[in-house]
Amino acid sequence: MKTMIVRGIPLAMQQDGWWLNSAERETADRSDTGRHQRRQRDLTRAAMLGLLIALGDALVWQVVPGLSLAVLGAAVFLVGLGLAWPRLSARTRVTAGAGAMLSLLPLVELVQPLSVLVALAGLSAVAAVLAGVQRADLMRAALRLWWIAPTQTVTDSVQSVRALQHVSPRGIDLRALAMGWALPGLATLIFGALLAGANPVLDRVLIQITTWEVPAPDMWRLWFWTFLGAAIWPVLVAYRMRERLRYRRPARATVVRPGLINAQSVARSLVAFNALFAVQTGMDVLYLYGDVALPEGISPASYAHRGAYPLLATALLAGLFAVLARPHLGARPVVRMLMMLWLAQTLALVFASVWRLDLYVDTFGLTRLRLAAYIWMDVVAVGLGITAQQVWQDRPTGWMTTRCAILGAVVLYACTIVNFDNLVAQHNLTRNVPEDRKMLCELSEAAMPAITRLTGMHASAFCDRYYFHPTLFQPDDWREWGFRNWRVRRSLAAIANQGAAE
Template sequence: MTSFFTAAPRYCSRFGAAVLLVVLADFLFYGQPAGITVFLFAILIAGAVVAVHPAAFSDGRVWLRPGALFVALLPLVENVSPLSVSIALVAMAIFALSLAGRLRDRIARIAGQVALFLLAAPFRFIRDFIRWRKAARRIGQRRIRFATFAVWVMPLTLGAVFLALFGAANPVIEYWLSLIDLIKLLDLIQFARIAFWLFMLASVWVFLRPRLPRFPRRIARLKPDLAAVQPTANPDKRVVEDVLFGKAAILRALIVFNILFAVQTGLDAVYLWGGIALPDGLTYAVYAHRGAYPLIVTALLAAGFVLAALRPDSATSADPLIRRLVYAWVAQNIMLVISSILRLDLYIGVYALTYWRIAAFVWMGLVAAGLALIIARIALGKSNAWLLSANLLTLSATLYTCCFINFAATIANYNVDHSLEMTGQGTPLDASYLRALGPAAFPAFDRFLDHQSRTAAANDPALRDLTGVRGSDERWYRTIQQNWRVWSFRDWRLLAYLDRRGPVVIPSVSEPYLPGR
């Protein structure tokens, strides 16, 4: 009973903060586009988290956490995207768990905790509400729900009677009552808005009361019991494992793998790096496309084999010959990844750049970094936990950096600069895809239209239509940007460019369009 009354004020204060945040979320987001408001709302949640954890102020390094959180939220200022929002959610989860004193000290464990925290987030508020009700029942307040509503029956009933009597006796009150339209009041009840409130309440509650699911702890307590009832290992089976996956088998496998990879690396050195002509009927685009993605799968399988074969403190990891073969094999895998990057570059040179191909570049770079970290783990004698933490740090830094790169503008600039219309070779520009990239493609689009207006295609009706579409897209974009909620640093820079450039002018059919007219 004492714990219930002790926890009640904390629940009430956190629930009040959650309701206030929901009201602010309704003002910032409901029926509105997302922009700088996401960053502002994240800052408000962080402030509420700090307010409900006053004990955290006793730590002398408490301000390091808000500083780190602010840096993690900066991508939201640059641009609101699924990636920047995902980084913000992870950072908010780490911030809330750290203030609550529930965060581990190792990166790999922190990643697991954050994953559990986010997976359980949709159910946290419901679970806490059920626990609150159970606690109320345990102290004898079984009729608390009925009593809460029953005490209002008499005041509201008599109040309605008195109001009706006053309306009959006073013309002014009768006039005020006539202004109340019950039908319009019912129309104000929007189920979509109520669902939005409930969603936001559950979303902010998980940060105000950060907890981790308890089932991993129960599983951990069961592990000793499960180990006790496991049957004794079969000696014959152990002998088979030592023969198939022992030191001799791994040594022979590494020799075979190095020979196979050397053949592939040699072919890439001849055809990709050396510029030797391919066999008849085979183009560089086909050669590049056939190997860009399968070689990455090959590198991943190789990495898995190395991790399984050279476990820390194992007999294979201590053998100098095996270590040299592993170094040579991983180095060949890194060369395969670099060849895959070159293959993809050749393919893009023929078929243009897209989001997925940029993602493939980033993924290949991460694979190469992961392979290099495997060599570092073996050379330094580190554990697999160290390797996992290093890869998580590399992935986090890469994703954080990607938030500040305008990939839409990068794709648009590349496709315009390498199009058939601009260079006289390659593939024609896909104007529909360029437009689908959004407002970030406006500068590249303008450069393409200006180039076309100075050529023989200036009087082409298709060019006039394309220029008209570009102008209508800009008008729509400027209309959206009039709402302060949608502001971002990236949009601010784009608007500055559009203001410098001036309005888009559709060239006349009768006379060529001259820039500056």
């Protein structure tokens, strides 16, 4: 018997068995649709990136930093917020907007390294909010963003290059295309050459076109565009970094092993520290707060100046030791009370440091460094109070570090707004202290109104004997405008008008 083999699937079976591959076809269609939508979103983000780079070039390139930085930061945030808008709740949108505004305000006041740092840190936290990170993980996510964002930029760039390499012109016959344009192109060139030989005007135009030199690109400007694009792109694709920003290491059991810091060494150290600090506290009570005369050869000013900064360093080390020793306090009330007593004595040393610095400033005047010492002594005092509360209530270390970090962030933010040079000039020119004109002349333009108002002389005349003197900056356009500079120019104009009226 002869066997007949039918190759392929009969047409009737193909028509009746349409349901066999419908699921696979729907899955493939959905996959193609999702891929097309992702491609469209990426093209939209690439277009937004190009527009923001062009805006940054117009606002920042070869312009003295001013209001333009804040405008660029606001534009980047608004585009990132618009792209992430559907995935965010109303509360998250308001939070991100408030955070961006607070981050950019120091740049409006004055563009300086500290205000730039505050803006970058604040916008990093805002980018983490746009990525969908919860408030509990926001600080850690903002720190992770500094190394995750460059990785995301490089990864997306590599994937874009690979995607372009695999793009093929489907449905286009390249041979037919070349054959279709070969004759028109070649004939047009021949006739154009003949007409140019017969027409001197057309010949001159063609010569100018062929001899036109394309200007070489500015390499520094290209690097600026590259850096700007790398910094902006993570904000536009913040959602892609969400899982890595929220990543947490698995909890590990903490095993306390006997070492240099243990229960016995902590208890003995606290006894020795309390005794040593009691000696210093007693001498401060006698020489700083009492009327006991200092030994011969030691003036009150030298005693105050010599002890201010070392005691501040001592307080910082004491706080660090308290953090390291807290797990070893155990349930022994005596050791815990010794720790609280030592922290109280450390806090007393900080107050003594402030008192010493105050005596020295009353004698020799205020400087930027002494003003910074005032601020950090107060910060250390509050930090020691937080540490004491942690020890007393047996709080975890993360509780203390979070509050200390918030304290430091608030103080740094406030420092971007306060006009310290004006405070230094006003203090020294209104107190009975030796006039350090050289130090005053090395201050910024922010000290010019105080110098002009309190000395009756313009800053340039007041500092005519010195090489350094405050110089008033005049912005060329709105991009270089700054709120503090505007206040200085307005104050000087008011002083000049008042002098002319008198």
